[in-house]
Amino acid sequence: MAPSPTGFLHIGNVRTALFNWLFARHEGGEFRLRIENTDTNREVEEATQQIQDSLRWLGLDWDGDVTFQLDRLQDCAEIARRLVEEGRAYEDEGAIRFRMPDDGVTAWDDAVRGRVEFPNDKLEDVVLVRSDGRPTYNFASPMEDVWDGITHVIRGEDHISNTPKQINIIRAVGAEPPLYAHVSHVLGADGKSLSKRHGSVTVDEFRHAGYHAPALMNFLALLGWSYDDKTTIMSPDELIERFSLDRIVPSPATFDYEKLDWLNGMHLRALSPDEYADELVKFLRDEGYDWDESLVRRAAPIVQEKIERFGQFPDFAGFLFRQIDPESVTLPAGGAPVVTAAHEELERVEPFAAPEIEAALRGLAERLEVSPRKAFEPIRIAATGSKVSPGLFESLELLGKDETLRRLSAAAGGAAA
RNA sequence: GGCCCAUUCGUCUAGUGGCCUAGGACACCGCCCUCUCACGGCGGCGGCACGGGUUCGAAUCCCGUAUGGGCCUCCA
Numbered sequence: 400m401a402p403s404p405t406g407f408l409h410i411g412n413v414r415t416a417l418f419n420w421l422f423a424r425h426e427g428g429e430f431r432l433r434i435e436n437t438d439t440n441r442e443v444e445e446a447t448q449q450i451q452d453s454l455r456w457l458g459l460d461w462d463g464d465v466t467f468q469l470d471r472l473q474d475c476a477e478i479a480r481r482l483v484e485e486g487r488a489y490e491d492e493g494a495i496r497f498r499m500p501d502d503g504v505t506a507w508d509d510a511v512r513g514r515v516e517f518p519n520d521k522l523e524d525v526v527l528v529r530s531d532g533r534p535t536y537n538f539a540s541p542m543e544d545v546w547d548g549i550t551h552v553i554r555g556e557d558h559i560s561n562t563p564k565q566i567n568i569i570r571a572v573g574a575e576p577p578l579y580a581h582v583s584h585v586l587g588a589d590g591k592s593l594s595k596r597h598g599s600v601t602v603d604e605f606r607h608a609g610y611h612a613p614a615l616m617n618f619l620a621l622l623g624w625s626y627d628d629k630t631t632i633m634s635p636d637e638l639i640e641r642f643s644l645d646r647i648v649p650s651p652a653t654f655d656y657e658k659l660d661w662l663n664g665m666h667l668r669a670l671s672p673d674e675y676a677d678e679l680v681k682f683l684r685d686e687g688y689d690w691d692e693s694l695v696r697r698a699a700p701i702v703q704e705k706i707e708r709f710g711q712f713p714d715f716a717g718f719l720f721r722q723i724d725p726e727s728v729t730l731p732a733g734g735a736p737v738v739t740a741a742h743e744e745l746e747r748v749e750p751f752a753a754p755e756i757e758a759a760l761r762g763l764a765e766r767l768e769v770s771p772r773k774a775f776e777p778i779r780i781a782a783t784g785s786k787v788s789p790g791l792f793e794s795l796e797l798l799g800k801d802e803t804l805r806r807l808s809a810a811a812g813g814a815a816a
Numbered sequence: 817g818g819c820c821c822a823u824u825c826g827u828c829u830a831g832u833g834g835c836c837u838a839g840g841a842c843a844c845c846g847c848c849c850u851c852u853c854a855c856g857g858c859g860g861c862g863g864c865a866c867g868g869g870u871u872c873g874a875a876u877c878c879c880g881u882a883u884g885g886g887c888c889u890c891c892a
Contacts, residue, residue, distance in 0.1 A: 558892090559887075561887080563820095590884070628840055668854095705853060776851080
């Protein structure tokens with residue numbers, strides 16, 4: 400994987416990195432990370448660090464040290480000099496250009512697209528070394544592939560037209576080109592390249608939104624790759640086990656945020672209660688919530704079936720950790736008497752636990768001759784400030800008897816107190 | 817403009833000449849389950865860009881057109 404350090408790692412590039420990683424891990428090979436920083440003007444200071452953080456969070460570990468393209472400046476200069484001596488390159492206004500062949504075709508068997516051919520007379524003489532001595536991408540990149548023993552180059556389709564140039568350079572130095580696999584781009588819903596206005600595009604943004612790394616990985620893998628005609632949910636290990644280059648499709652894929660949400664929910668629900676609680680605690684801590692950890696852990700099981708992203712937790716279960724806004728407590732018509740009755744009923748419940756609470760409230764509904772659905776709605780609103788919440792009885796248990804009674808009486812206008 | 821790449825339900829895809837009256841998943845709609853919301857179950861809607869070939873037979877092979885995209889920088 401060879402990103403340029405010009406900013407945050409875009410999710411499209413992350414998918415390319417993922418294909419590289421899955422392929423390397425599947426084959427028992429190495430996944431290498433190289434920073435293409437030959438264009439020092441555009442380099443962004445923190446980008447190199449952010450790229451690594453992003454890959455690590457997603458679970459993509461690389462082999463060996465991160466390498467930097469500019470570190471090969473001397474080696475590149477030497478090769479360029481030799482090419483000039485051999486007549487395969489020439490000076491042009493201080494720069495060195497490579498002499499591309501004039502006739503015939505340059506072709507390769509792309510692992511994703513099959514055979515691709517370019518007429519050589521369309522290949523311009525590319526600059527190898529700039530007049531200030533720095534190598535260009537189209538020179539340094541193929542040379543590093545050679546020096547690092549890169550066997551497979553899996554990259555975006557925007558590099559297709561660079562490939563014949565790089566192949567000619569590699570052959571000119573007497574080396575064999577690696578195998579190339581050009582994967583398509585990732586698009587937004589409007590068919591344009593995925594960008595900010597479509598939603599989250601950097602790994603960081605997905606992390607802060609509360610996505611689970613293995614779920615995002617699963618989703619990304621399915622963007623342009625499939626295992627068979629029915630398998631959708633796969634763990635990182637399963638992806639590694641099943642991945643192959645020949646099942647990558649060449650056409651561009653549109654990023655579907657709704658499917659990602661669904662897939663994330665599936666992964667989250669499949670977690671053991673302990674794993675789920677651990678992840679939830681970690682997420683909330685990272686996002687700056689100082690909520691009581693033991694209560695978060697007790698709340699975890701009652702939200703696991705309900706939300707599809709950790710980012711929804713504060714809205715969905717925040718009522719357990721902070722006072723609810725009185726404005727949000729608007730009882731439906733005829734709700735107040737029910738809340739008052741519930742208050743009386745719950746005062747007597749001991750222990751104040753879900754099964755006992757349930758028995759009491761169902762008994763109440765029966766006595767009032769109201770359906771449970773109708774009876775519980777005002778109680779839910781009074782206690783949680785919302786018509787939508789985790790299971791009512793479990794929620795009340797976690798809220799505690801005192802707080803529950805306090806909220807019910809506040810909602811009923813204090814009459815119950 | 818030149819060169820190159822792509823084109824199956826709204827979306828992700830299965831499909832490599834007969835197994836396809838095109839399968840699965842997300843989304844959407846309906847029903848069931850149900851304390852809300854989810855989950856789950858059942859059902860539905862919906863597609864081979866178009867035109868020519870090749871073949872007994874084409875989503876699958878070939879050609880053309882259209883549409884989308886990439887590159888054409890001393891960017892990567």
